Structure formats: structure tokens, C-alpha cells
Amino acid sequence: MRFTDKVAIITGAGNGIGLGIAHAFAAEGAQVVIADISAAAGARAVTEIEAAGGRAFSAPTDVGNEEQVAAMTATVLAEFGRIDILINTAGVVVHKLLVDLELDAWQRQLDVQLTGPFLTIKHVGRHLMARAASGQPGGKIVNISSVSAMMGRVKGGAHCAAKGGLTMLTKVAAMELAAYGVTVNAVAPGLIDVPSQRAEENISTAYKTRYLQEVPLGHMGETTDIAEMVLFLCSDAARWITGQLYLVDGGLMAGHYSFQGNHDFTLLGGHAGAQGMTP
Ligand SMILES: NC(=O)c1ccc[n+]([C@@H]2O[C@H](COP(=O)([O-])OP(=O)(O)OC[C@H]3O[C@@H](n4cnc5c(N)ncnc54)[C@H](O)[C@@H]3O)[C@@H](O)[C@H]2O)c1
Numbered sequence: 001m002r003f004t005d006k007v008a009i010i011t012g013a014g015n016g017i018g019l020g021i022a023h024a025f026a027a028e029g030a031q032v033v034i035a036d037i038s039a040a041a042g043a044r045a046v047t048e049i050e051a052a053g054g055r056a057f058s059a060p061t062d063v064g065n066e067e068q069v070a071a072m073t074a075t076v077l078a079e080f081g082r083i084d085i086l087i088n089t090a091g092v093v094v095h096k097l098l099v100d101l102e103l104d105a106w107q108r109q110l111d112v113q114l115t116g117p118f119l120t121i122k123h124v125g126r127h128l129m130a131r132a133a134s135g136q137p138g139g140k141i142v143n144i145s146s147v148s149a150m151m152g153r154v155k156g157g158a159h160c161a162a163k164g165g166l167t168m169l170t171k172v173a174a175m176e177l178a179a180y181g182v183t184v185n186a187v188a189p190g191l192i193d194v195p196s197q198r199a200e201e202n203i204s205t206a207y208k209t210r211y212l213q214e215v216p217l218g219h220m221g222e223t224t225d226i227a228e229m230v231l232f233l234c235s236d237a238a239r240w241i242t243g244q245l246y247l248v249d250g251g252l253m254a255g256h257y258s259f260q261g262n263h264d265f266t267l268l269g270g271h272a273g274a275q276g277m278t279p
Pocket residue numbers: 011012013014015016017018035036037038041061062063064089090091092112113144145146147188189190191192193194195196197
């Protein structure tokens with residue numbers, strides 16, 4: 001129970017990775033706030049978390065809209081009187097070549113995945129600063145990034161640009177809020193098994209199979225794999241860690257299997273099985 005009575009806002013927690021993070025915080029005693037654009041998904045998340053014995057509250061919010069972010073922050077403060085933790089998870093994905101990408105689709109990705117974290121850090125950050133000034137330092141912020149922050153992906157231009165920008169937003173926020181005892185870090189997941197990733201139109205089986213051949217541990221991650229890292233970064237054990245980006249990707253970013261010494265594909269490591277090789 002590392003987070004008893006802490007108030008944790010988790011954007012995009014109506015589904016997928018954010019929902020997994022919300023469950024994990026609630027299981028450790030936190031009061032979680034589901035700040036998802038979908039009121040229905042938020043209500044469903046609250047029901048699920050409460051059924052598991054946790055405490056959750058839905059505050060439907062479009063993170064790309066400053067008025068809504070300010071209102072959500074005020075609502076949470078009015079309801080609970082404090083905010084301890086902010087996790088930026090909200091995301092949308094568009095798969096298009098740059099030459100085909102409409103400006104509004106580009107803009108939407110940046111609004112949700114880069115401007116959103118800026119706005120929540122701005123509004124929640126002000127509270128964390130004021131809180132520290134009144135003698136309660138120790139706020140925690142974690143931004144959910146992606147391996148796409150470090151690696152280009154065809155048809156992922158807006159996504160990669162937003163996540164790349166999020167790395168620098170994380171570093172600047174870490175520097176600006178450090179004096180108030182607030183840490184700001186980012187977690188970069190590889191492919192995680194969430195319902196939206198199971199839909200063939202979002203991510204094809206052929207793509208998944210090919211992708212997993214490059215993952216040394218050979219399978220998709222679970223939402224708990226990301227939640228565990230987030231909980232650690234929000235725990236006292238991580239008190240001296242800030243401004244960092246942590247990969248949780250099954251080893252994807254360790255290297256490319258196509259780079260082999262002497263081009264000898266019997267020199268193996270990692271997930272040889274998926275490549276039809278003999279370890
Ligand atoms: N699933 C993966 O494989 C994976 C890999 C790397 C990074 N990520 C990142 O993790 C985060 C969550 O991804 P996911 O796969 O769980 O997605 P998901 O689609 O399952 O969930 C995203 C949630 O964000 C909400 N959302 C969308 N726009 C919003 C807005 N404007 N304001 C508030 N909420 C909004 C959606 O309603 C949804 O509930 C994203 O930032 C994504 O880029 C996911």
C-alpha cells in the first residue's frame with residue numbers, strides 16, 4: 001500500500017494502459033481520478049475499479065482543451081482537496097504517410113499527446129508548487145511516451161513527433177519543478193496488449209508478427225508491465241530520479257536482429273524462436 005490516500009489523476013484512463021495504471025494505483029490505496037475524453041469509458045472504469053475494492057472518480061476531460069483541463073483540476077481539488085500524482089496517458093493514433101496526413105489529423109495527435117501533457121502539467125503543476133510552498137513537497141508526474149519517441153515509424157509521423165516532443169517537455173518540467181520537490185519522468189512502452197491494439201484495422205496480425213520478431217522477449221507487454229514502472233517512479237524509492245525516459249519494451253530498442261556478427265544468423269540471442277532460428 002504505497003499510495004494510501006494519495007490522489008492520482010490519470011488522463012486517458014478509460015481504456016488500455018491508463019486503465020491498467022488506474023487499477024494499479026487503486027490497488028495500492030490511491031484515490032484515482034479518471035480524466036478521459038469519453039464519459040462512458042470513465043464511468044465504466046470507475047465501476048470496474050470500485051468492484052475491485054478501489055476508489056475512483058470520473059472527471060471527463062479533453063486534455064487538448066485548456067478550459068477543460070483547468071476545470072478538471074479545480075473539480076479534483078474541490079472534491080479531494082489535494083493532488084499528489086499526475087499520469088499523462090491519453091492518446092490517439094493515426095497511421096498515415098506524411099504526404100497523406102491531413103493537417104487536422106496531425107493537429108489532433110499533437111493536441112492530445114503533446115499539448116495535453118503541457119496543459120495538465122501547467123495546471124496541476126501550479127497546485128503542486130503551491131502545495132510544496134505550504135510544506136508538502138513530493139508531487140509526482142509521469143508521462144506515457146512510446147518507443148516512437150526514439151525510433152522513426154513509417155506512417156507514424158505525428159505520433160513520433162508528439163512523443164519526441166514529450167521527451168523534452170518531460171525534461172524541462174523536471175528542471176522547473178525540481179525546486180518544489182516534484183519529479184517528472186516518462187515511460188516509453190513497446191507494443192502493449194490492449195483492446196484497441198487487438199482490432200485488426202488498428203494493427204494487423206501480419207504487422208504484429210513481424211514486429212515481435214524484433215522483440216527479444218518475444219511477446220507483447222501487458223498493461224501491468226507499464227503500471228509497475230509508473231508506480232515505482234511515483235514511489236518514495238524513486239525520490240532521486242527526475243527528467244528521465246524509461247523504456248519498457250521487451251528489449252525492442254536493444255538492437256536489430258538484422259545486425260548480426262559476420263551475417264551469421266546462427267549467432268543468436270534473444271527471441272530466436274520467432275525468427276525460425278535455433279537457439
Ligand atoms: N498500446 C500500446 O502498444 C502503446 C505503445 C506505446 C505507447 N502507447 C501510449 O500509451 C498511451 C495509451 O495508449 P493505449 O494503447 O492504452 O490507448 P487506448 O486507445 O486504449 O486508450 C487511450 C485513451 O485515451 C483517451 N483519449 C483520447 N483522446 C483524449 C483526450 N483528448 N483527452 C482525454 N482522453 C483522451 C481515449 O478515450 C482512451 O480511453 C498513449 O499515449 C499511447 O501513445 C501505447
